[in-house]
Amino acid sequence: MATTLYRNGTIYSAADPFATALLIDSDTVAWLGGEEAAERYVEKADEVIDLAGALITPAFVESHTHLAALGRNLGGADLGAASSGSQLLELLSARAKGAESVIIAQGWDETSWVDSSLPSETDLSSAAGGRPYYLARRDVHSALVNRELLDRLGLGSIASGVVRGAEHDQVRQALLAEGPGVEEFQRVALEHYAARGFATVVEMAAPHLEGREALDQLLAADQADHPQVYAYWGELVQEETAAEQLIRSFPQGRVLGLGGDLCVDGSIGSRTALLREDYADDAGNRGLAYLSIEEITAHLVACSSKGIQAAFHVIGDAALDLLLEGFDAAAEQVGVAKLQAARHRLEHAEMVDEATRARLLSYSITVSMQPGFDALWGGPEGMYEQRLGERAATMNNLSAMLSSGVPLVLGSDAPVTEVNGWAVVHAAMSMSNESGRISARAGFMGQTRSTYRAMGEMNPFAGQLLIGAPATFAIWSASELAIQTPDERISSWSTDARAGTPMLPVVDQEIPTCLRTVRAGVLLFDQLDQLNEPTA
Known part of the structure; x- marks a missing residue:
C-alpha cells in the first residue's frame, strides 16, 4: 500500500483550484493542497x-472508439x-508489400483532394x-x-468499385471470417490511448464491425x-427477453448497452446519412435509412422494459426525425418514464435543430459528439x-x-479522428460555427466527469481529483495554463488566480505532452523521467 507525493506542480481540481501537490495512497487520492502543507507528508x-x-x-x-481498426492504422493500414x-x-x-x-486499409478522403477522382479498379488492383x-473511406461507411x-x-x-449501405455491411461481415485475430491490434490501440492520458475507453462493437468474438476477446483481456474497457454492442433486438439474455451474455457491467453503432443511417462523406433535403452535390439523393420505425420502436421497448440502455448511430436530420418517431411510438407502449430511466444515447447527431433538441x-x-469532425470537414469549402x-x-x-440541458459527452471515433483529448478540447473551442463553441472546461469535462456519468458510473468522484477519489489521473507537460472561454466578446483567457477556477492548458498553439497515466493507482504509461532531462 505505497504512498506517493507529487509536488511543485499544478493540480486540476475544483476542490482546491490552487493546489500544487497531490498525495496518492495506493489507489486513492489521500490529500491535495499547497506546498507548505505538503511538507507534512514528505517524510511519510x-x-x-x-x-x-x-x-x-x-x-x-x-x-x-474502434480499437482494432485503430490498431490496424497504427500498424500501417492508414490511408489518411x-x-x-x-x-x-x-x-x-506500400501496404501490399x-x-x-487480403489487403485491409482505411482512411482515404477524396473531398480534401484537388482532383476528387478515385483511381480505377485496374490501377488499384495493380498497386x-x-x-x-478492402479500402474503407475515412468515415467507414463506404469502401473501395x-x-x-x-x-x-x-x-x-x-x-x-465503391460499396455502400447494405452491400458494404455484407462485405464487412464476410471479411470477419477472412481476417486474422485482432488481439494484437486491440493491445496496440490500448497502449496508444494510455500514452495519450486515457485511462478508460468505450469500444463501439457490432456484428457488422469486428464481430462478437473480437469483443469477447477484448473484454476477457x-x-x-491497460485502460479500462467498456463497450456497446450494436445488435438489434425485438423483444425484452432477447435483450436481457444478450446483455447477460457479457461480463457484468462491461457492456453498457445495446447499440452504439446500431446505425439508423450512414455518413455525410459517403452520402448515406439520411437527410430531409437532397445532397447539395448529388441531386435526388437523400441518403439511406438502415432501420425502420418498427425496428427502432421494438428495440427501444425491449431495452427500456428491462432498464437496458439503447444507443443509435444517427447523423442526418431525417434520420433523427425517424429515430424520434420511434421514441414516440415506444413511449405509447411503455411510457415516457421508462424511456427516460434507461438513459438512451445517440452517437454523432450532427444535424440537430432547436425543436429536435427539445425532444431529445x-x-x-x-x-x-465528435468535435474533431468539424476540424476535419467544417468551414468554408x-x-x-x-x-x-x-x-x-x-x-x-x-x-x-x-x-438546452441535453447531456453531452465528447470523443474521437478513432481512428476516424486522432486520439488526442486536448485536440478535442481545441476543436470544441474552435468550431467553424462560432455559436456552437464551448469553453475549454466544458470540452474537458465532456471527456472526463461527464463521460463517467453517461456510463452510469456510481462513484460520484469518478473523473475528478479530490480526497477519496480514485487515483486515476494523467500528468502533462504544458507551458501555459489559463481559464479559457470561446466567447470573443470578453477576454478569451485569464490567468488571474483570484478567479478561483482551476486552469487548463492553452491548446491553440501547443498540445500538451503526456508524461504519466495512472488508473486506480496502477501505472499505464510513464515517461516522467523527461521532467529531469536537460533542455537544449
Whole structure:
C-alpha cells in the first residue's frame, strides 16, 4: 500500500483550484493542497516526485472508439495521408508489400483532394499486386473493393468499385471470417490511448464491425496495466427477453448497452446519412435509412422494459426525425418514464435543430459528439459544405446542446479522428460555427466527469481529483495554463488566480505532452523521467 507525493506542480481540481501537490495512497487520492502543507507528508510518503511545474488532471475517457481498426492504422493500414488518387495508389502499393492475403486499409478522403477522382479498379488492383483489397473511406461507411475480393468472399452479385449501405455491411461481415485475430491490434490501440492520458475507453462493437468474438476477446483481456474497457454492442433486438439474455451474455457491467453503432443511417462523406433535403452535390439523393420505425420502436421497448440502455448511430436530420418517431411510438407502449430511466444515447447527431433538441431533452437522451469532425470537414469549402451547402453552417452545435440541458459527452471515433483529448478540447473551442463553441472546461469535462456519468458510473468522484477519489489521473507537460472561454466578446483567457477556477492548458498553439497515466493507482504509461532531462 505505497504512498506517493507529487509536488511543485499544478493540480486540476475544483476542490482546491490552487493546489500544487497531490498525495496518492495506493489507489486513492489521500490529500491535495499547497506546498507548505505538503511538507507534512514528505517524510511519510514512500516516494516524493517533483513535478517541476507539470500539470496533473483526471485522466481522459474515450466515449467512442474502434480499437482494432485503430490498431490496424497504427500498424500501417492508414490511408489518411493520401492527398490525391496517385498518392492513394502509392500508399496501397506500400501496404501490399506486407504478408496478408487480403489487403485491409482505411482512411482515404477524396473531398480534401484537388482532383476528387478515385483511381480505377485496374490501377488499384495493380498497386495491390493483384491481391483482393478492402479500402474503407475515412468515415467507414463506404469502401473501395475489387472483383478479386468479392469473388473470394462469395459476393459475386455485388458490383466492384465503391460499396455502400447494405452491400458494404455484407462485405464487412464476410471479411470477419477472412481476417486474422485482432488481439494484437486491440493491445496496440490500448497502449496508444494510455500514452495519450486515457485511462478508460468505450469500444463501439457490432456484428457488422469486428464481430462478437473480437469483443469477447477484448473484454476477457482486461489487464490492470491497460485502460479500462467498456463497450456497446450494436445488435438489434425485438423483444425484452432477447435483450436481457444478450446483455447477460457479457461480463457484468462491461457492456453498457445495446447499440452504439446500431446505425439508423450512414455518413455525410459517403452520402448515406439520411437527410430531409437532397445532397447539395448529388441531386435526388437523400441518403439511406438502415432501420425502420418498427425496428427502432421494438428495440427501444425491449431495452427500456428491462432498464437496458439503447444507443443509435444517427447523423442526418431525417434520420433523427425517424429515430424520434420511434421514441414516440415506444413511449405509447411503455411510457415516457421508462424511456427516460434507461438513459438512451445517440452517437454523432450532427444535424440537430432547436425543436429536435427539445425532444431529445424530453426523453433524457444523452448525445455523444465528435468535435474533431468539424476540424476535419467544417468551414468554408469543407466536406460538409460540399455535401450540404448552407445547411452545414448550423451543424455540430455543442453550445446549443449544453445550454438546452441535453447531456453531452465528447470523443474521437478513432481512428476516424486522432486520439488526442486536448485536440478535442481545441476543436470544441474552435468550431467553424462560432455559436456552437464551448469553453475549454466544458470540452474537458465532456471527456472526463461527464463521460463517467453517461456510463452510469456510481462513484460520484469518478473523473475528478479530490480526497477519496480514485487515483486515476494523467500528468502533462504544458507551458501555459489559463481559464479559457470561446466567447470573443470578453477576454478569451485569464490567468488571474483570484478567479478561483482551476486552469487548463492553452491548446491553440501547443498540445500538451503526456508524461504519466495512472488508473486506480496502477501505472499505464510513464515517461516522467523527461521532467529531469536537460533542455537544449
